[in-house]
Amino acid sequence: YYQLIAGPGETDGGIYGAVLFIIDETDRQSAERLRREFTANVSHELKTPLTSILGYAEIIGNGIADQDDIPELSNKIIEESRRLLKLISDILRLSQLDEMATDEKTEPVDLVGVSKQVVHDLAAKAKKSSVSLSVEGEAAPIQGMATTLYEMIYNLVDNAVAYNRENGSVAVKISEDASETRVAVADTGIGIALADQPRIYERFFRADPSHSKATGGTGLGLSIVKHGAMLHHATIDLDSELGKGTTFTLRFPKMTDAENTGA
Ligand code: ADP
Secondary structure, eight states: OEEEEEOTTOSSOOEEEEEEOHHHHHHHHHHHHHHHHHHHHHHHHHHHHHHHHHHHHHHHHTTOSOGGGHHHHHHHHHHHHHHHHHHHHHHHHHHHHHHOOTTSOOEEEOHHHHHHHHHHHHTTTTTTSEEEEEEOSOOOOEEEOHHHHHHHHHHHHHHHHHTOOTTOEEEEEEEEOSSEEEEEEEEOSOOOOTTTGGGTTSTTOOSSHHHHHHTTOOSOHHHHHHHHHHHTTOEEEEEEETTTEEEEEEEEEOOOHHHHTTO
């Protein structure tokens, strides 16, 4: 769009220049398009479990269900309701992260402690895989937001467990060098096809929707991780081979003392 600029020395309020903002407008349009797509996806994703819940409840309510089938139908209602709850909390979380700025209040966070907590909290769920944690070097605390960092590591380990094979393993490795602190989550699972890898962080993207549904996935976990990484000036990359496994690596840049103290 055009912006007309009045000259500083003009007494008649005359206009002496115009600036054309093409890039600005294109950004706005694509942000608008993304928002529209997101709203359409959210509606679709929320409708699917709700339609199932309604269907099962109607079968029970109409009295057409066999008495023996009622426990199974009830379980399905519970399962779909849980899915709906998880979806809603992930959508809310993403919109909170969208609102957060990179200069949000930070504190020193011990990534080793956070990772220990994640491994502990997921131990029960990871019945079929073993989850280990190793630390290389000192792994000094980083400047960040503890809750978001917990969520990011939790989502990566949760996926590593969910997309693993039977008796597979998950290794969380924390390491550092002079410039960065790394958290790598490696699994021995199904892997991610090369063609899917660039799309993996998109909201609601699932490489294998039926598998993701079976594991209780919402397609939002990695979007949350990516967003959290951005808020920490960190990067995330993956190395994966189909049928062999996947490693996700978060890299947190080390800050200088001046940056740490906000000087
Ligand atoms: P979901 O809730 O479906 O797991 P995510 O955003 O966490 O959603 O992940 C998006 C998709 O990426 C998943 O549906 C799955 O296809 C794939 N994916 C994520 N992590 C892994 C992994 N460790 N191994 C294999 N596939 C994975």
